[in-house]
Amino acid sequence: xxxxxxxxxxxxxxxxxxxxxxxxxxxxxxxxxxxxxxxxxxxxxxxxxxxxxxxxxxxxxxxxxxxxxxxxxxxxxxxxxxxxxxxxxxxxxxxxxxxxxxxxxxxxxxxxxxxxxxxxxxxxxxxxxxxxxxxxxxxxxxxxxxxxxxxxxxxxxxxxxxxxxxxxxxxxxxxxxxxxxxxxxxxxxxxxxxxxxxxxxxxxxxxxxxxxxxxxxxxxxxxxxxxxxxxxxxxxxxxxxxxxxxxxxxxxxxxxxxxxxxxxxxx
Amino acid sequence: xxxxxxxxxxxxxxxxxxxxxxxxxxxxxxxxxxxxxxxxxxxxxxxxxxxxxxxxxxxxxxxxxxxxxxxxxxxxxxxxxxxxxxxxxxxxxxxxxxxxxxxxxxxxxxxxxxxxxxxxxxxxxxxxxxxxxxxxxxxxxxxxxxxxxxxxxxxxxxxxxxxxxxxxxxxxxxxxxxxxxxxxxxxxxxxxxxxxxxxxxxxxxxxxxxxxxxxxxxxxxxxxxxxxxxxxxxxxxxxxxxxxxxxxxxxxxxxxxxxxxxxxxxxxxxxxxxxxxxxxxxxxxxxxxxxxxxxxxxxxxxxxxxxxxxxxxxxxxxxxxxxxxxxxxxxxxxxxxxxxxxxxxxxxxxxxxxxxxxxxxxxxxxxxxxxxxxxxxxxxxxxxxxxx
Amino acid sequence: xxxxxxxxxxxxxxxxxxxxxxxxxxxxxxxxxxxxxxxxxxxxxxxxxxxxxxxxxxxxxxxxxxxxxxxxxxxxxxxxxxxxxxxxxxxxxxxxxxxxxxxxxxxxxxxxxxxxxxxxxxxxxxxxxxxxxxxxxxxxxxxxxxxxxxxxxxxxxxxxxxxxxxxxxxxxxxxxxxxxxxxxxxxxxxxxxxxxxxxxxxxxxxxxxxxxxxxxxxxxxxxxxxxxxxxxxxxxxxxxxxxxxxxxxxxxxxxxxxxxxxxxxxxxxxxxxxxxxxxxxxxxxxxxxxxxxxxxxxxxxxxxxxxxxxxxxxxxxxxxxxxxxxxxxxxxxxxxxxxxxxx
Numbered sequence: 001x002x003x004x005x006x007x008x009x010x011x012x013x014x015x016x017x018x019x020x021x022x023x024x025x026x027x028x029x030x031x032x033x034x035x036x037x038x039x040x041x042x043x044x045x046x047x048x049x050x051x052x053x054x055x056x057x058x059x060x061x062x063x064x065x066x067x068x069x070x071x072x073x074x075x076x077x078x079x080x081x082x083x084x085x086x087x088x089x090x091x092x093x094x095x096x097x098x099x100x101x102x103x104x105x106x107x108x109x110x111x112x113x114x115x116x117x118x119x120x121x122x123x124x125x126x127x128x129x130x131x132x133x134x135x136x137x138x139x140x141x142x143x144x145x146x147x148x149x150x151x152x153x154x155x156x157x158x159x160x161x162x163x164x165x166x167x168x169x170x171x172x173x174x175x176x177x178x179x180x181x182x183x184x185x186x187x188x189x190x191x192x193x194x195x196x197x198x199x200x201x202x203x204x205x206x207x208x209x210x211x212x213x214x215x216x217x218x219x220x221x222x223x224x225x226x227x228x229x230x231x232x233x234x235x236x237x238x239x240x241x242x243x244x245x246x247x248x249x250x251x252x253x254x255x256x257x258x259x260x261x262x263x264x265x266x267x
Numbered sequence: 268x269x270x271x272x273x274x275x276x277x278x279x280x281x282x283x284x285x286x287x288x289x290x291x292x293x294x295x296x297x298x299x300x301x302x303x304x305x306x307x308x309x310x311x312x313x314x315x316x317x318x319x320x321x322x323x324x325x326x327x328x329x330x331x332x333x334x335x336x337x338x339x340x341x342x343x344x345x346x347x348x349x350x351x352x353x354x355x356x357x358x359x360x361x362x363x364x365x366x367x368x369x370x371x372x373x374x375x376x377x378x379x380x381x382x383x384x385x386x387x388x389x390x391x392x393x394x395x396x397x398x399x400x401x402x403x404x405x406x407x408x409x410x411x412x413x414x415x416x417x418x419x420x421x422x423x424x425x426x427x428x429x430x431x432x433x434x435x436x437x438x439x440x441x442x443x444x445x446x447x448x449x450x451x452x453x454x455x456x457x458x459x460x461x462x463x464x465x466x467x468x469x470x471x472x473x474x475x476x477x478x479x480x481x482x483x484x485x486x487x488x489x490x491x492x493x494x495x496x497x498x499x500x501x502x503x504x505x506x507x508x509x510x511x512x513x514x515x516x517x518x519x520x521x522x523x524x525x526x527x528x529x530x531x532x533x534x535x536x537x538x539x540x541x542x543x544x545x546x547x548x549x550x551x552x553x554x555x556x557x558x559x560x561x562x563x564x565x566x567x568x569x570x571x572x573x574x575x576x577x578x579x580x581x582x583x584x585x586x587x588x589x590x591x592x593x594x595x596x597x598x599x600x601x602x603x604x605x606x607x608x609x610x611x612x613x614x615x616x617x618x619x620x621x622x623x624x625x626x627x628x629x630x631x632x633x634x635x636x637x638x639x640x641x642x643x644x645x646x647x648x649x650x651x652x653x654x655x
Numbered sequence: 656x657x658x659x660x661x662x663x664x665x666x667x668x669x670x671x672x673x674x675x676x677x678x679x680x681x682x683x684x685x686x687x688x689x690x691x692x693x694x695x696x697x698x699x700x701x702x703x704x705x706x707x708x709x710x711x712x713x714x715x716x717x718x719x720x721x722x723x724x725x726x727x728x729x730x731x732x733x734x735x736x737x738x739x740x741x742x743x744x745x746x747x748x749x750x751x752x753x754x755x756x757x758x759x760x761x762x763x764x765x766x767x768x769x770x771x772x773x774x775x776x777x778x779x780x781x782x783x784x785x786x787x788x789x790x791x792x793x794x795x796x797x798x799x800x801x802x803x804x805x806x807x808x809x810x811x812x813x814x815x816x817x818x819x820x821x822x823x824x825x826x827x828x829x830x831x832x833x834x835x836x837x838x839x840x841x842x843x844x845x846x847x848x849x850x851x852x853x854x855x856x857x858x859x860x861x862x863x864x865x866x867x868x869x870x871x872x873x874x875x876x877x878x879x880x881x882x883x884x885x886x887x888x889x890x891x892x893x894x895x896x897x898x899x900x901x902x903x904x905x906x907x908x909x910x911x912x913x914x915x916x917x918x919x920x921x922x923x924x925x926x927x928x929x930x931x932x933x934x935x936x937x938x939x940x941x942x943x944x945x946x947x948x949x950x951x952x953x954x955x956x957x958x959x960x961x962x963x964x965x966x967x968x969x970x971x972x973x974x975x976x977x978x979x980x981x982x983x984x985x986x987x988x989x990x991x992x993x994x995x996x997x998x
Contacts, residue, residue, distance in 0.1 A: 013816045025820060074278075081278065100829075103787055127815055128822070130795045135783035144865035145751065147779060150877060162872045169872035174865050188878065192282050194316025194329040201275035228792035228829040232810050235799070235821040242963075245981045250989050253982045257964055257989075258996035260980050263839055264941050264962055265887060265908050293881075535955050609952065614933035 001052050001060045001154060003045040004110055005084065006121035006133070007038040008067025009075050013126070020236045034078060037122025037184035038067060044152040044182050045120050046083045046190065052155070061085045065109055067121065067133060068102055069093040073211060080200045080210055081192035088113075092216040098227040103136035108219035110141060116177060118159055123148045123181035134181035144174040150186045272334070272568075279335055283317065283342040295347040298474030299619050304429060305350055305474060309357075313384020318357060322366055326374055327382035333509070333574035337516040337567055344520025348623035349474025351517040356426045356475075357381070359510040360631075361388025364434045365453065367509075368494035368502045377432050377453055389430035390510075391454075391480060392503055395422050399636050399655070401436075402445035402500060406482060408437035408452065413489045415439075415452065417482040420464070425630075428463045428478040431456050435482070436499050449499035453491040460485030471622030507632055512570050512584040514631050515591030519563050521624055522595040525602035526556045528617065532606050543605065552601045559594040566590065582644035589637035592627035599624050678766040680737075681707040682715045682831075684758065684781070685730060686773045692718075692729045694843065695773035699836055701844025702800060703771055704734040706809060709802045712768060713737060717761065718854075719754055721747035727854035732846045743859035749777050750864035755784055757859055762789055767831045769809055778835035786833045792826025793833040798840040803827075809834065817940070818961075882928065885911040888939045888960075890930050892947030893917035894967055898924070900990040901945050907997045908941065915953045930956050946986045949974025966990065 015029030045062045052060035064079035064087040076087035088109060093101070110116050119141070124131045131147065138145035150169065151162040160173045161180055199205040216225065246253040272280070290311055298305055312318050321336035322328025329335065336358065343351035362381040365373055365388075380386040397403040406419025417437050427433055433454045440448040454461060464479030494502050530553060533543040543549045567587050573580040599620045603610040610617040628634045639655045646653050681703040686693035696716075703714045715737045716730035727738045741757045758781065762770065770785070772778030774796050786793040799812040803825060809832050812821040826832045882888070887910030891901040895918070905912045914924040916931060930937055932952045938959035945966050947953065954977050957963060965978035968985050975981040982989055 013819065016816070016819070018819045020820075077278070081282075098792075099783075100787065100790075100792060129814060129817070131779050132783035132786070132793050132795055135780060136787040136793075139784040139787035145780070145784075146866055151872075151875065160869065162875050164877075169875045169877070171869040171872050172866050173869050174867070178865075185878065185880070191286055191315045192278075194279070194282075194320065194331070195324055197278055197282060198275045198324075198330050198335070201273075201278045228826050229794065229824050230827060231822065232803075232825045233823040235812050235823060237818060237820070240979065242979055243976055243981060244979060245975070245983060250984055251992055253984055254989050254992035254996055257966075257980060257982055257993055260962070260964065261908060261941065261943075261993075261997065265910075535958065536951070609932065612933060614931075 001048065001118070002063065002113075002116045003048055003061070003154070004063050004065060004113070004116040004119045005038070005042045005045045005079065006065050006067050006106060006119065006137070007042060007075050007079055008035045008122075008125065009033065009070065010035050010125065010127045018236065020239050023234070023236045025234075032074075034075060035067065035122050035125055037124055037126070037182060039122075039189040040184055040187045041120040041122050041182040042079060042082060042084070043187040043189045044149070044180075045118075047187070048118070048152065048154050049083070049085075051153075063087065063113060063116070065106055066090055067125075069095055069097050073213070076211055077200045078192065080207055081197035082190060083193065083196070084210075086210045086212070089211065089213045090216050090219075091213055094225050094227065096227045096230070097225065098229045099130065099133045099136050100228045101225055102133060103140045104224050105216055105220050106137050107140035109214065112214070112219060118154050118176060119143070119179045120152065121179075121181055123183050126184070131181065134179055138179035141177070141179065143177050143179050145179045145181070146172050146174055147181045149180050149182045152180055152182065272338075275331060276334055276338055279320075279331055280338045280342060282315075283339055284345075286312070286315070286317075287342050287346040291343070291347045291350055295349070295474075296616065296619065298347065298349050299623075300473075302473045304353060304476050305347075306429075308350055309353065309384065309387070312354065316384075318354065318384030319362070319382025321358065322362065322378065322382040326366070327379040332571075333512070334568065334571040336513050337571045340513045340516035341520040341523075341567075344517030345524045346520075347474065348517065348521055348620070349472045351520070352425060352472050352475040355510070355513055355517060356390065357388045357430075359513045360390035360506050361426060361430065361432070361434065363509055364390060364451065364502055364506040365432075365493065367505055368451065368498075369453075372490070373453060373493065381432060386431035387426060387429060389424065389426035389433040390503075390506065391421050391424055391427055391433050391435035393421060393423050394419070398423075399633055401503065402449065404436055404438060404449070406435070406437040407441075408439050408450060408487075410439075410489075411486075414486045415450075415489065415492070417452065417454075417460070417485040417487055419482050421480040421482075423467065423477055423630075424480050425475055425477055427480045428466065428476045433480075434493055435480075436503055437482075439496055439499075443497065445500045447497040449503075450496045451493035451499040451502045452487045453493055454485070454487060458485055458487065470625060471619070472626055508581045508584050509574065511588035511631050511637070512567065512574065512580070514627060515563070515584075515587035516567050516571075518591035518595035518624070518627050519560065519567060521620055522556065522560050522563070522591075522598040525595075525598040525617070525620060526553065526560060529553060529556065529602040529605045532609075536607075549605055552605060556598040556601055559598065563587070563591050563594055582641055585632070585637040585640040585644075588632060589628075589634045589641070592624075592634060595627060596624045679768050680713045680715050680765070681710065681769040681771065682717060682762070682765070682767040683730075683735070683771045684717045684719070684777070685726070686775050686777055687718070687720050687723055687726065692726050692733075693773060693775070693838075695775065695836065695838040696730075697733045697843055697846075698838070698841040699771045699773060700730060700733040700735055702836065702841045703769070704844060706769060706800065706802055707736075709804055710768065710807055715739065715765075715767075717741070717758065719746050719757060724854065724856070728851065731850050731852040732848055733844050734847070734850070735852070738852060738854040739857050740854045741857045741859050743861065745859065745861035749780070751780055751784070751866065752862045752864050753859075754781055755788075756862045757857060758785055759788055761857065762831060768807060770831045770833050772833070772835045774835040774837050782833050782835050786831075789831060790829055791831040791833050792829045793835075794824050794826070795835045797834045797836045800834070808832070882911055882913060882930075882935050883937055885937065886939050887911065887941045888913050888930070888937055889943045889945065890914050890947060891918040891923055891945050892949075892967075893921060894946030894948070894969075894986060895923075896946065896987045900986060900994070903994055904943060904945065904990060907994055908943070910939075910941070910943075913937070915947045915950075917947070932956050944974050944978065945990060947974055948972045949977060 012031040049060040064084040073089040149161040246256040319328035324330040439450040462481045467477040683699040685696040713736040716735040794811040797811040889905040891914040936956045942960040963978040965974040966982045
């Protein structure tokens with residue numbers, strides 16, 4: 001059972017202040033965290049490996065790949081420290097590579113690895129709120145997809161996923177190989193193992209050799225590395241006005257409250 | 268001079284900070300209220316290797332060195348001093364004494380399970396008559412064939428009430444005193460003759476267990492003598508030297524948290540129409556706290572580097588301890604003042620930090636002893652020998 | 656009054672909208688919910704109309720499902736010029752491969768400039784796969800659009816960090832440009848009941864879905880979210896009168912029940928539910944304070960709340976200085992009305 005996990009990083013929103021009045025973003029503390037949904041995906045992969053280990057210890061393998069262009073391999077080292085068996089750091093992606101580009105690059109990487117049984121990644125990104133990488137990659141690989149998983153079980157030829165619908169939680173399944181995206185907050189991610197962590201970051205021992213570096217140019221032709229999307233600007237929400245009083249009768253005030261709540265809560 | 272932390276230490280700190288915030292912070296107030304040791308947290312820490320952070324990997328440790336250990340204590344001290352004391356006692360004195368002076372067999376048998384967190388360690392020295400004057404202990408060890416018989420009572424012992432492996436100091440030759448008369452023994456808690464006595468009712472660090480330990484005709488095999496017979500005093504001096512560095516790292520963490528809380532409150536709390544952050548008296552308190560914290564941090568990690576590179580560090584470690592414990596108390600006191608009445612209520616963490624911090628000027632060598640160590644090192648360089 | 660001239664005018668308006676072929680256009684893939692066209696689809700058509708008018712293009716709607724041909728008129732009335740319908744038993748439930756096949760074949764033939772989905776389960780599953788297959792760009796969860804007319808490119812804004820600010824992104828060259836739009840972010844269009852058209856029925860080649868629904872997840876419990884991280888909180892204060900209405904409101908909003916110290920003193924909540932710097936500090940997306948006066952220590956604990964609704968009878972209650980929307984009313988009077996409006 002080979003499980004590929006795709007992880008990315010994001011700027012910690014706690015270190016950012018948005019000034020709506022002047023329309024500027026201030027980064028007070030530049031600290032990066034792993035995408036929370038991707039951490040849940042890694043946890044799902046490691047749980048599959050844990051359960052597979054009972055039956056056949058050599059059979060389960062977790063390989064970490066990057067979600068997007070990264071300036072250094074720290075994300076992958078974190079994955080190795082947490083329990084991934086191998087990781088591949090991709091160099092040479094254009095800085096603006098978007099999900100369309102990464103889907104091709106990652107599909108080529110999976111093929112270059114010799115295929116996989118299951119690809120796991122986060123269902124959504126903390127910053128941009130985009131869910132497209134998983135499905136794009138599934139299309140590029142030509143595999144089935146199950147999105148927004150709350151729990152993942154994979155064995156033999158099938159993957160079984162707990163999903164949420166309007167009435168509660170249901171189980172979907174599909175034949176492997178498949179792509180599954182994991183909901184943030186669905187699983188409590190484990191902590192890295194201390195010995196693995198020290199060795200990965202010191203670059204000693206077997207674990208350090210498990211981090212490989214590949215050139216994107218070897219995987220995908222340059223014409224496919226051009227991003228499809230480009231940034232055109234930013235917009236800011238209106239200034240927060242505290243103390244706005246609803247006016248009128250009780251019914252009118254309740255209507256104003258219902259409108260405000262409905263917009264924010266109904267999903 | 269490269270003052271940056273190496274990548275494994277940066278990664279280690281990040282991991283421990285998350286662990287402390289998720290696993291320890293929610294329990295800190297509860298531990299204090301219920302006066303209980305967080306066994307579940309210790310188990311979780313053992314699982315990821317934190318209870319052996321500084322020991323070499325060949326002995327089941329993590330191999331992150333003294334720097335890694337200071338990082339651990341700093342991050343724990345930020346969140347829960349009680350847990351930091353449990354861990355610091357286990358690693359810094361309980362296991363370290365075996366690492367420093369144990370033979371290979373003892374390291375394999377005792378250090379490895381301690382480093383893996385499979386067993387918990389303690390260091391047993393203090394008696395009612397022997398606090399700062401550690402050499403005045405009266406617990407007696409008498410040779411009987413291939414065993415030693417230990418008799419005596421130890422007071423104010425941390426971890427000893429639940430530890431599995433304890434290293435205790437006993438007098439083997441009453442005529443020789445510190446020079447040749449004291450021996451270190453590795454004890455296992457299930458040895459007949461070992462009893463846990465009364466638990467102390469403390470002012471702070473209520474999540475750590477402090478108790479009397481009683482040895483009554485306790486038989487300890489000769490192979491459990493740590494180091495050489497009669498050289499126990501040297502063992503414990505070396506161990507306490509190392510322990511005081513990491514304890515000051517815990518104090519650093521406590522001071523940092525006090526500063527963070529004070530800043531957050533100063534941003535929020537408005538009086539006389541303006542946030543406290545705009546009041547000079549508060550600004551100066553914050554500046555003073557921050558300056559002392561930076562100074563302590565630089566000192567601690569420089570000494571950690573000296574330990575990791577095999578340089579002498581005893582005098583500087585004493586400076587870390589006395590300075591760290593005192594600035595932490597000062598910082599927490601200022602943070603309490605900034606919070607006003609809120610800081611005085613038990614539903615808010617500052618008063619616990621205030622009570623927890625006080626002990627660090629006393630245990631692991633009082634501030635007076637630290638000052639003596641510092642002064643005695645300085646005067647010795649000038650040819651003058653002074654006594655405590 | 657002789658209305659025959661008016662009738663004549665109306666009859667002329669009832670022309671069938673020109674079913675233009677030859678590619679291009681702004682396409683909307685309709686969401687069907689409970690046997691009706693979802694409101695996000697109508698909003699999408701309204702947006703498509705605006706874009707199409709500037710582009711000089713047509714608006715097309717696509718309906719997929721079983722027994723949904725009768726919904727085609729709704730799309731015309733909302734502003735679609737053409738509607739394609741794939742009505743087949745194999746499409747009765749949303750399933751990836753059957754839906755994707757229909758749309759992929761359709762879009763390969765029609766070569767849309769823009770394709771809009773609702774940001775729903777359908778949009779989330781289909782839009783990225785179609786975009787990848789057809790080489791198009793995709794922007795999800797769009798809340799506002801504008802048109803760069805010189806390059807016929809849609810500039811779409813979407814929220815960052817849950818709405819702290821918005822990025823505006825465009826897909827200048829690749830076509831189609833795919834968007835998924837947030838429900839309730841765009842205005843509902845004018846429904847012109849005289850607008851009619853003749854939908855084109857598509858041939859559907861049934862394709863087997865690869866994902867199977869196995870059944871209920873028996874005994875599955877999602878992880879418990881601590882109060883400090885709960886996204887919606889309804890909190891009671893003394894003026895709430897009792898906890899009953901607060902509990903009902905929490906259920907209606909799928910949120911958690913909490914309170915201030917007063918609620919605890921009244922015995923309505925546990926100590927772990929107290930929102931206060933001396934209790935739990937919270938950071939929800941929505942915080943509803945029912946009958947909470949709002950002292951400093953409570954208010955400091957809700958500073959990170961994104962939207963605060965406060966209900967209290969006293970106009971001078973300090974909570975009103977913090978709240979985004981203030982209702983000066985008795986909780987016992989207004990909360991029942993609010994509950995009815997929320998359905």
